[in-house]
Amino acid sequence: MNAIDISDLNVWFGKGRDRVDAVRNVSLTLAQGGSLGLVGESGSGKSTILRALTGLAPNWTGQMAVVGETLGRRRTRSFYQTVQMVFQDPYASLHPRHSIDQVLSETLTLHGYRDIEPRIEKLLADVGLGPSFRFRYPHQLSGGQRQRVAIARALAPEPAILLLDEPTSALDVSVQAEILNLLTDIRAERNLSYMMVSHDLAVVGHMCERIAVMQNGEIVETMSVDDMRAMRMTHPYSKHLLSASMGVQTDDILSDL
Amino acid sequence: MSLLDVENLWVKFPTRTGVFDAVRGISFSLGQERLGIVGESGSGKSMTGRAILKLIRPPGQIIADRIAIEGEDIIAMNERQMRKVRGERISMVMQDPKFSLNPVMTVGNQIMEAYRIHTRSSKTEAKRKALEMLEAVSIRDQERVFRAYPHEMSGGMGQRIMIAMMLIPDPRILIADEPTSALDVSVQTQVLSIIDRLVKERGMGLIFISHDLNLVSSFCDRVLIMYSGRIVETCRADKLHEAQHPYTRGLLNSLPRLDAPNRRLEVLQRDPAWRDAPSVSGRI
Numbered sequence: 001m002n003a004i005d006i007s008d009l010n011v012w013f014g015k016g017r018d019r020v021d022a023v024r025n026v027s028l029t030l031a032q033g034g035s036l037g038l039v040g041e042s043g044s045g046k047s048t049i050l051r052a053l054t055g056l057a058p059n060w061t062g063q064m065a066v067v068g069e070t071l072g073r074r075r076t077r078s079f080y081q082t083v084q085m086v087f088q089d090p091y092a093s094l095h096p097r098h099s100i101d102q103v104l105s106e107t108l109t110l111h112g113y114r115d116i117e118p119r120i121e122k123l124l125a126d127v128g129l130g131p132s133f134r135f136r137y138p139h140q141l142s143g144g145q146r147q148r149v150a151i152a153r154a155l156a157p158e159p160a161i162l163l164l165d166e167p168t169s170a171l172d173v174s175v176q177a178e179i180l181n182l183l184t185d186i187r188a189e190r191n192l193s194y195m196m197v198s199h200d201l202a203v204v205g206h207m208c209e210r211i212a213v214m215q216n217g218e219i220v221e222t223m224s225v226d227d228m229r230a231m232r233m234t235h236p237y238s239k240h241l242l243s244a245s246m247g248v249q250t251d252d253i254l255s256d257l
Numbered sequence: 258m259s260l261l262d263v264e265n266l267w268v269k270f271p272t273r274t275g276v277f278d279a280v281r282g283i284s285f286s287l288g289q290e291r292l293g294i295v296g297e298s299g300s301g302k303s304m305t306g307r308a309i310l311k312l313i314r315p316p317g318q319i320i321a322d323r324i325a326i327e328g329e330d331i332i333a334m335n336e337r338q339m340r341k342v343r344g345e346r347i348s349m350v351m352q353d354p355k356f357s358l359n360p361v362m363t364v365g366n367q368i369m370e371a372y373r374i375h376t377r378s379s380k381t382e383a384k385r386k387a388l389e390m391l392e393a394v395s396i397r398d399q400e401r402v403f404r405a406y407p408h409e410m411s412g413g414m415g416q417r418i419m420i421a422m423m424l425i426p427d428p429r430i431l432i433a434d435e436p437t438s439a440l441d442v443s444v445q446t447q448v449l450s451i452i453d454r455l456v457k458e459r460g461m462g463l464i465f466i467s468h469d470l471n472l473v474s475s476f477c478d479r480v481l482i483m484y485s486g487r488i489v490e491t492c493r494a495d496k497l498h499e500a501q502h503p504y505t506r507g508l509l510n511s512l513p514r515l516d517a518p519n520r521r522l523e524v525l526q527r528d529p530a531w532r533d534a535p536s537v538s539g540r541i
Contacts, residue, residue: 041441042412143298172297172468177511177522184521199442206513206522229515244442245515 001068003161003193004030004053009062011045011052022048022057024217030161032067035187035194037204039241040214046197048217050163053195054085067160081111084154088166090146094138100124100149101134104156111157123152128182144175151182155190162187164196168203180206201245205229213238260430260462261287261309261347262540264323268304268486271316279304279317281486285539287430287462291453292539293477293494294466297508301486302466306432309464310347311339327429345375348423350452352435354415358407365403368422375426390421394451413444417451424455431456432464437472449476470497470508479541482508487536504531 011023023045030036038046051057053064055075064071066082087093094103104120113119121131127148138146147167154162167183168176180203187194198204204211205225212222213235221235233239268280280301285292294302308319311331324331326346334342343349351357359367368387372378378386384403391399394417407415416436423431433452437445453476456463467473473480474497482490482505490502500506507525 041443173470173508174297174511174525177513178524180513181521181524202513202515205515206518225518229518240443242515244446 001032002029002065003032003034003067004028004195005063005065006049006053007063009049009052009060009064011048011057011060013057013059022217023052023060026062026214026217026219028212028219028222030193030195032160032193033191034210035196035208037208037211038195038197038214039199039201039204039211041199041241044214045217046214047165050085050165050195050197053163054083055079077111080159081157082159083161083163084157084159085163085165086147086150086154086167089170090143090150091138091170093150094146096138099135099137100129100141103149103153107153107156113156119156123156126155126186127152128178142175143171144178147171147175147179148182151179151186155186158190159192161193161195164194166198167196169198169200176203183207201228201242213241258328259286259288259541260327261464262323262325263309264321266305266308266319266321266324268301268308268313269318269320271318278486280308281536283481283483283486283488283536283539285481285488285491286541287464288541289460289462290479291456291463291465291477291494293473293480294464294483295468295470295473295480295508296483297468299485300483302483303434304486305483306349306434306464306466309432310343310349312349344371344423344426344428346428347430347432348426348428349432349434350416350419350423350436353439354407354410354412354419355439357419358415360407362406363403364405364407364410364418368403368418368425371422372425386425387421390425391418393424393455394418394421395447396421411444412440413448416440416448420448420451420455424459427459428461430462430464432466434466435468436465438467438469445472470512474498481539485532487532487534488539489531489534489537491537491539502531503528 007027009023009026012019012021014020026049040046048057052060101120104123105116108116108119124131124133129145129148168179171179196204196207205228209225211225211228212219215237221233221238223233227233264284265282266280267278267282270277270279294305296302307313309324311319313319321332331342365387368390369383372383372386388399388403391402396402396417437448440448465477474494477494480492480494480497481488484504490500490505492500498509510523511525513522
């Protein structure tokens with residue numbers, strides 16, 4: 001059984017003349033314990049797939065199933081105990097007037113846990129934050145520490161699948177390394193499945209075993225990370241993306257024009 | 258003579274708990290070259306760029322022994338004189354075109370304004386120049402873009418419009434502060450190539466501020482690496498990967514690499530001594 005099965009997914013926004021087809025006929029699978037990276041430029045629909053999965057994009061057709069359970073129009077509580085999401089900007093995804101303690105205890109209460117005290121301590125320890133962080137507010141934390149809190153919040157209901165929407169693109173490279181290492185460790189410890197969206201091929205290549213390249217709402221190519229490293233790709237857009245992220249040479253750029 | 262010469266530059270902000278030094282006594286020069294400044298957030302790289310244009314608002318203070326543009330010291334200049342310097346001699350392209358273009362003015366009027374403030378030319382002449390400039394930044398449909406509003410433009414287009422606007426008064430120095438970090442990788446290369454071509458054609462000096470080491474190493478000629486307000490190392494950009502300072506090494510090693518997979522990324526271990534070590538000179 002796969003962690004995520006999506007077939008013929010279409011997602012659109014607006015209606016009539018203003019309709020935008022953000023995702024078109026996308027089919028993908030994420031094996032249990034596996035990790036899939038979605039790459040592509042802004043507007044290619046990669047984040048929209050995550051939003052459709054979590055029920056944040058209401059207009060969709062197609063089939064989506066999570067651990068064998070087909071998803072309907074509404075998400076159940078058990079869905080959110082299986083799937084959790086970490087967002088891009090840790091400066092925007094935490095409530096500015098809630099302390100870390102409030103953020104985590106609210107999540108735990110909503111998921112019906114009773115032993116909130118020990119769980120908060122454990123969650124903070126798991127993401128590498130000491131107990132002294134518990135009663136701080138987001139503005140008292142650095143970007144990397146905030147993202148650790150966001151990860152702790154996602155781990156609170158003990159999910160099997162984490163959806164990561166550009167989790168490090170708002171962070172410095174040195175902090176990015178810490179967060180990526182944390183995500184790698186957590187995945188190994190808890191046997192999680194990851195679906196990660198990023199525009200940075202090096203980050204996706206580091207984190208994921210399989211990579212899907214998106215352009216204009218469609219998946220143009222899916223490949224293993226080894227294929228990507230060896231430049232074994234067929235679609236011209238994937239090649240273009242890879243060469244762009246391999247570092248630019250000024251001569252290449254000029255010939256590009 | 259170098260285009261820009263900075264000696265012992267400090268940027269200070271008084272706070273309730275004492276004075277915070279964002280930039281701590283750095284010296285560097287700029288010729289007709291592409292000079293990269295890299296560092297993490299808070300390292301003082303953007304403050305350095307703003308200080309050169311004297312764009313630090315009070316209570317922030319800029320203190321320097323010398324900031325000379327083509328030999329002329331700007332430290333003592335007042336705000337009125339500085340307005341002649343900005344645009345005509347040094348221009349700056351900021352990170353996000355969404356926040357630096359005027360949303361209620363057409364693209365054409367904004368570019369024309371930038372030109373006419375510095376030249377007192379006629380409207381027809383300004384329009385001709387503006388269209389020429391839009392063409393120079395590789396915008397195909399110049400007449401349409403000229404009449405459009407910034408929200409009708411994509412991020413990459415917006416950034417090219419910014420570049421057009423900044424270069425139309427024909428400055429000698431361009432400061433680009435993370436000009437492509439709000440853009441997609443595929444659009445990044447286009448914008449960079451435009452900057453590169455214009456800077457070369459006009460014999461300008463470019464200060465390229467970025468947190469992206471790979472980008473700086475492939476795009477610039479020379480690099481200054483900043484850490485907590487000081488320059489810790491300078492090197493030729495193509496030799497950045499052979500940098501010696503443990504901070505630079507740490508930053509380089511913390512990057513995931515496509516060609517060298519590694520299960521765990523190296524985490525930067527900060528040494529308090531880096532903060533106190535004297536600044537390296539970035540002069541040539």
